[in-house]
Amino acid sequence: MSILNVENVTHGFGARRILEDASFRLLKGEHVGLVGANGEGKSTFLNIITGKLMPDEGKVSWCNHITTGYLDQSSTLTKGKTIRDVLREAFAHMYQMEQEMLGMYEKMSDCTDEEMAQLMEDVGEIQDMLEHSGFYVLDSRIEEYSNGLGLGEIGLDRDVGELSGGQRTKVLLTKLLLENPMILILDEPTNFLDENHITWLKNFLQNYENAFILVSHDIPFLNSVVNVVYHIEDAILTRYKGNYDDFTAMYELKKRQLEQAYEKQQKEIAHLEDFIARNKARVATTNMAKSRQKKLDKMEIIELGREKPKPIFAFTPARSTGRVVIETKDLVLGYDEPLTAPLNLLLEKGQKVAIKGVNGLGKSTLLKTLLGIQPPISGTVELDPYVETGYFEQEHAAGSHTALDEIWREYPGMTNAQVRGALAKCGLTTEHIESQLKVLSGGENAKVRLCKLMLQSINLLVLDEPTNHLDTDAKEALKSAVADFKGTVLLVSHEPEFYSDIVSDVWNLDEWTTKIV
CATH class of the missing domain: 3.40.50.300 (P-loop containing nucleotide triphosphate hydrolases)
Structure with a gap:
C-alpha cells in the first residue's frame, strides 16, 4: 500500500531548478535512502513532502490518518525544560489520558450510583488503553532510548537551554524515535552521534517496522539500513531497489550504457551529416540526402548529464x-x-x-x-x-x-x-x-x-x-x-x-x- 505519493513535482529557487517533474512513492514498511551530491535538493524535497515548502507544480498526497516524525537539520528546542520533560512530550496524549482518569476518580467521591457505574466503565477503558500502550513502563523506555543515543551521559535533568547544538539534535532524535510514527523522516541523523550511538541507531532502524526516509552521507550506515534508494541528480529523481551498494552498481551500469548509446548515436549523426553534405547538391542523390535529413531531424538526441565539479582540497x-x-x-x-x-x-x-x-x-x-x-x-x-x-x-x-x-x-x-x-x-x-x-x-x-x-x-x-x-x-x-x-x-x-x-x-x-x- 502506498502511504505517500508525490506526482510530477517541480520546484526551483530563482533560475535554479531543484526538482523537475519528480515522482515518488513510499510503500508501507519501506526503508528509503534519499541520496545525491551536496546541493542537489534532498532537504528541499523533504521540506516539500512535509508541507514546509509548497512546490511550484505537482501534487503531494498522504494516506489518511498517517503520523509522521521529521528530524531536519534546523530543528530547535525551547529552554526552560529538562531533557526528561522534552522526552515525555512524546507521550503527551497518554499523560493527558492519565489526568483525565485521575479527574474521574475525584468525581467518584460525590456521585450517584448510575454516574459511578459510568465512571468505573470509563476508567477501565482508559486503564486498558494505558496498559496496552506501555504507559506504566514509559520511564524505562525513555532511559533505554536515552542511553542508546548518549543522553544518559549528559544527564536527563539538564536544562535543554544549556545544551550544545549537537546535544539538542540528539534530544530531538530520541523524542522522535519514542513517538514511533508511521513514517520517520531523518535528515543526517548520525552527524552528532559517536560510533556506539550510531550502532544503536543502526540496529533500531534495521528492526523498525514502519517506513522511513533517510538522508545521510554516512555510506556504511545508509547501506546497512535501507532497502530502496531514491537518487537526485540534475533535478531528476530516480528510484532504485536495494541498498546503497545495489544503487551504485545499477547507477554505474546505466551510466555506461548511456555513454555507449551516446557514442553510437554521435557516430550515426556524423555519418548522416557527412552523407547529407556530400549528396544534397547532386540531382541524382538529393532525395536520398533529404531522407537522411528527415531521419536526423526526427532523432531523439541523447544527452549526457553535466559533470559535477569535484572538489580539490589542499592545505x-x-x-x-x-x-x-x-x-x-x-x-x-x-x-x-x-x-x-x-x-x-x-x-x-x-x-x-x-x-x-x-x-x-x-x-x-x-x-x-x-x-x-x-x-x-x-x-x-x-x-x-x-x-x-x-x-x-x-x-x-x-x-x-x-x-x-x-x-x-x-x-x-x-x-x-x-x-x-x-x-x-x-x-x-x-x-x-x-x-x-x-x-x-x-x-x-x-x-x-x-x-x-x-x-x-x-x-x-x-x-x-x-x-x-x-x-x-x-x-x-x-x-x-x-x-x-x-x-x-x-x-x-x-x-x-x-x-x-x-x-x-x-x-x-x-x-x-x-x-x-
Whole structure:
C-alpha cells in the first residue's frame, strides 16, 4: 500500500531548478535512502513532502490518518525544560489520558450510583488503553532510548537551554524515535552521534517496522539500513531497489550504457551529416540526402548529464614548528565541573591524531582548550611559538551574506577572480558562490569554510567533525588533503572509515573521563 505519493513535482529557487517533474512513492514498511551530491535538493524535497515548502507544480498526497516524525537539520528546542520533560512530550496524549482518569476518580467521591457505574466503565477503558500502550513502563523506555543515543551521559535533568547544538539534535532524535510514527523522516541523523550511538541507531532502524526516509552521507550506515534508494541528480529523481551498494552498481551500469548509446548515436549523426553534405547538391542523390535529413531531424538526441565539479582540497603549509607542537601538564577539561582526570599529552610535529570517545565527554572541549579558546579547570597547555593553526569548528552559524563575501571579509586583498577560483576549486558553482550562506546546504557551507582554511598558511590543522554534511566526493577529497598535509593534524570524527588509514595515533577520551561511560 502506498502511504505517500508525490506526482510530477517541480520546484526551483530563482533560475535554479531543484526538482523537475519528480515522482515518488513510499510503500508501507519501506526503508528509503534519499541520496545525491551536496546541493542537489534532498532537504528541499523533504521540506516539500512535509508541507514546509509548497512546490511550484505537482501534487503531494498522504494516506489518511498517517503520523509522521521529521528530524531536519534546523530543528530547535525551547529552554526552560529538562531533557526528561522534552522526552515525555512524546507521550503527551497518554499523560493527558492519565489526568483525565485521575479527574474521574475525584468525581467518584460525590456521585450517584448510575454516574459511578459510568465512571468505573470509563476508567477501565482508559486503564486498558494505558496498559496496552506501555504507559506504566514509559520511564524505562525513555532511559533505554536515552542511553542508546548518549543522553544518559549528559544527564536527563539538564536544562535543554544549556545544551550544545549537537546535544539538542540528539534530544530531538530520541523524542522522535519514542513517538514511533508511521513514517520517520531523518535528515543526517548520525552527524552528532559517536560510533556506539550510531550502532544503536543502526540496529533500531534495521528492526523498525514502519517506513522511513533517510538522508545521510554516512555510506556504511545508509547501506546497512535501507532497502530502496531514491537518487537526485540534475533535478531528476530516480528510484532504485536495494541498498546503497545495489544503487551504485545499477547507477554505474546505466551510466555506461548511456555513454555507449551516446557514442553510437554521435557516430550515426556524423555519418548522416557527412552523407547529407556530400549528396544534397547532386540531382541524382538529393532525395536520398533529404531522407537522411528527415531521419536526423526526427532523432531523439541523447544527452549526457553535466559533470559535477569535484572538489580539490589542499592545505597550505606554513613554516615548520619545533618537535613538540602541544604539551599539556595535569590538564583538566571542563566547564562548571571536571570532565577528565589530569591529562599529560604530547603532540609532536607531523603526528596525525584522531580523537574519539562517547559524545558529551569533551572532544570539542579538548580541541578548544588546547587552542586557548576555552580555559581549563586546571593545568596548563603550551603551544610551540611558531604554531599557525587552521581550525574547522563543528558548529557554525550561516549568515545572510554570500560565499564570495565570506572569503573577501577574511582576504580583502584577493581579486574577484581569485576568490571565485578558490571557491570553484572546492566544488562550488557560480550559483553557490553568489548565493547567501543561509540558503546553501550544510555541505555547501562546509566547503566555503574549508576554502577559508585552504587559503591560510598553517602547520597545525584542527578539524572537528569536518565530514558531517559532505557528500562522498568531498569526503574523499578531504581525506586525501589531510593525508597529504605535511604539518600536524588533530581530528575529531565519528567515521572511522574516514580517518583510520590516515592517522598515526588515536586518543580515546573514554579512557580519561571522570564520567561514567
